Amino acid sequence: IEQYIRNSIKSKERLYRFINDIIKTNNIHKxxxxSEELWPDFDEFMSKYLFEFTPLVEEQYIExxxxxxKNEIADNIIKKSLNDIYLFPDLFLAICKNKLKNLWGGTKDIPVSRLIEKSIELYEYTSIEVLNEQDRDIKQIYQKLLQKTRDIxxxxxxxxxxxxxxxxxxxxxxxxLLNQIxxxxxxxxxxxxxxxxxxxxQYPDIESTKYEESESFYTLANSYDKMMKQYKYIISVEIPKNxxxxxEAASMGDLSENAEYRSAKDKxxxxxxxxxxxxxxxxxAIVIDLKDVNGDIVSFGTVVxxxxxxxxxIVVYKILGPWETDIQNNIISYKSEIGKELEGKKKGDTIQFRNDSYLIISIKKLEKI
Incomplete structure (x- = not known):
């Protein structure tokens, strides 16, 4: 390994190959x-070019x-990532994971609220990219990012x-935050x-100004049934368990210092x-039967x-409601931004969406999801 490193640091091209090759080893830290012992400028090089390498190298180097x-170097890298989560989403999510599990000591000064607010921001961004991206490989990358962000x-x-x-x-x-969500x-x-x-x-007086609570919306019968099951599950299982x-927590006594009791009451x-x-x-919710859908115009229950x-x-969207939305499978809500642009349009019509122009080349009734 030492000889390989000595040969690698002779040129920048070899350095790039070397850094990418280290993820193939069984002991990256070693x-x-x-590398640091043999190359005095190693940390300077890594700090400068780290973001050009794979997410695994980024995370392992900070560890x-x-x-x-070397917390100061790590903190500078972390701050750079937090300032532009769109360029370094994988590293940002790694920071979240390690910070929230208290695995990285150098991230103590970063408030949880900042990470969560940034996570919501990243969720919104990646959900849009999943919907709009047509390249299958890139779309899968965004889908994985979306799942990781949701998990955080x-x-x-x-x-x-x-x-x-x-x-x-x-x-x-x-x-x-409420409006963004x-x-x-x-x-x-x-x-x-x-x-x-x-x-x-936690804050009953906080209200969202953009949430259209008064509007009804369309949905499918199975989506309605699923939501009703969730409602009944909360009533019949979760509330009694809580x-x-x-x-049980109250029986332990001294409620003022009883963490289990406070947690249960919060729940x-x-x-x-x-x-x-x-x-x-x-x-x-208004339940719609797909058999009643008019396939001549874009509406709930159509494929465009x-x-x-x-x-x-070419991109194909299935138009359904908020409960059926599944951007990973190109199912969008008729209430979404692009859904509203499409609603009521016919074959041959053109729509403008985010500086792009789209021609509607076909519309048909959705048989099933």
Missing amino acids: VLEI FLHKNN IRADDFKNYRTAVREIKESKRLKL SKIENMPIELQSMLRAIITD SENIY QKLLASSLNTIRYELDR ELKDRINKR
Whole structure:
């Protein structure tokens, strides 16, 4: 390994190959240690060019820095990543994972709220990219990023998200966060409702100005049934279980210092808020039978094929409602931005969406999802 490193540091081209090759070894940290011993400018080089390498190298190098108490170098890299999460999303998610699990000591000064707010921002960005990207390989990359971001937000029953909401406190920031969550058109309704409920439960006076609560919406029967099952599950399983947890925790005595009791009571409030949200959604939902859909115009229950007038690429969207939205499978809501542009259009019509022009080349009724 030493000889390989000695040969590698003779030219920058070899250095690039070397850094990318180290991920093939069984002991990346050992290679990094030897590199640092043999090459005095190794940290300077890595700090400058780290973002050109793979996410695994990025994460392993920061771990190496923390292990060797080089927190200042690590912090500078982390700050650079946080300032532009769109360029370095994988490293940002690695920072979130390690910070939220207290694995990286050098990230102690980064508030949980900042990571969560950035995660919501990244979720919105990647969900749009998944929807718009036509290249299959790039689309898969965005899909993986979206899943990782969702996992960060949902981790430990939304523990970190709750912590972030408590940290923020400022009414203006909370309202901005609530509005941002409400306008993410491609976020699953269950996740969106939960994130909203956690904020409004802790701060009842905070209201979203962009959430169209008064509007009804279309959905399919199986989606309605799924949401109803979730509603009944909360009533019949989660609430009784939570009541037992409260009783057991209360029996331990001294409620003022009883973490289990406080946690159970917080869960009780969250369940009540979620129940109200789902009930409200169920009351607004209008079930549509696909057999009744008119396939001559773009509407709920249709499949539309578009052609990008510039690069000639073809994209196919299934138009359904908020509950059916699945951007990874090109199922979009008729209430989404592009859904509203398409609604009511016919074959041969052209739409403008985010500086791109699309020709509608076919419309047909959706037989099944």
